[in-house]
Amino acid sequence: MEPLRRRMRVRFGDLWIADSEDVMLLHEPGRYPVAYFPRDAVESAALKVEEYSTEHSDLGLTRWFAVTVRDRTTRRAAWCHTALPEHARVLDGHIAFAWRAMDAFYEEEDRIVGHAADPYHRIDIRSTSRHLVVRDGNRVVADTWRPAVLYESGFAPRWYVPRADIDESTLIPADGQTFCPYKGLASYYTVAQRSRAAWSYIDAWPEVGAVRNMVSFEPEKIDVDIDGHRLHLEPGQTVLPHGVDRGLDPDELLVDASERTVYTS
Structure with missing residues (x-):
């Protein structure tokens, strides 16, 4: 306390x-x-x-x-x-x-x-010149020498790719969004037949603006290589429910404009 x-x-x-x-x-x-x-x-x-x-x-x-x-x-x-x-x-x-x-x-x-x-809870975003390649079998989905890596307290590092370095024809918008209190609203993509294998904070909050509209790929669902080394899903932080209100979901953000009024004293 x-x-x-x-x-x-x-x-x-x-x-x-x-x-x-x-x-x-x-x-x-x-x-x-x-x-x-x-x-x-x-x-x-x-x-x-x-x-x-x-x-x-x-x-x-x-x-x-x-x-x-x-x-x-x-x-x-x-x-x-x-x-x-x-x-x-x-x-x-x-x-x-x-x-x-x-x-x-x-x-x-x-x-x-x-x-x-x-x-x-801290987030640090670093630009890098490491070589990141995403493949769906033999098809190259993304190939970049300018990814960004996002380090977040308790979570595995996440690598984000500029859209200009992605074959966007491989990204199929998926239903459903999730909400992060530190980054904003995440939208998901199916890549080939791999459901929700990628995501993007299209309108990321200012604190993480460096990854706004970039795309990150889930190494558990699609092949992601950094400098020739395959990434594997790492354990992340597990948060337990607390009390009666612990559903982190987009409903808290997806409200009418009238409900987003900023009240002043």
């Missing part, structure tokens, strides 16, 4: 129900970080205690709240720990909100999606 050291706000309906510069961030092994707000930074009238509690293996008894604003109510939308052990006293009197139960979380005026930002 540590201070987030950023102003964070929570929106539900047309009301800011939490607003604080003193948010605490809880890290648990293999789980997404969770933001806890001081009780006095939460709109108390929005919280209704439920006759429901759970037991956290490390943090003790957990009391749950419904969140109500005007005629709208979401059950089990917030919680606090009411019998904290000594080592976790810093969370005493703090409230956490189920991410998907709220309409939006913000840092200052920027919406944060997926989960609270993890200050220890």
Whole structure:
């Protein structure tokens, strides 16, 4: 548990129900970080205690709240720990909100999606002159001397290829997208008969703009060689579900423009 050291706000309906510069961030092994707000930074009238509690293996008894604003109510939308052990006293009197139960979380005026930002999750992108070749059997799908490699905390390196160095006739758009809280929305491609063997952050977020609209290929599904050496799928990070809201999916981003309004105080 540590201070987030950023102003964070929570929106539900047309009301800011939490607003604080003193948010605490809880890290648990293999789980997404969770933001806890001081009780006095939460709109108390929005919280209704439920006759429901759970037991956290490390943090003790957990009391749950419904969140109500005007005629709208979401059950089990917030919680606090009411019998904290000594080592976790810093969370005493703090409230956490189920991410998907709220309409939006913000840092200052920027919406944060997926989960609270993890200050220890890092992405570095490096350009290189190594020779990358992608093949579907004997057919060359991509051949480049200017790939970019993306290093992300806990994950295997991913190699991205400029579209000019790809035979784009081999890329068939596939149904479905996935969402990364750090990179944005990923679109997928079938390569020959290899389903979803490639992907692209067509409109990658500014923080990873160096790979915007480039294409990465899955070495588990198609042959990828770097300097003549075959790549193999490496173990990546496995993230466990957390609470009631841990589905990372595009629905959080694919909303009407009216729902993407940036609210100001």
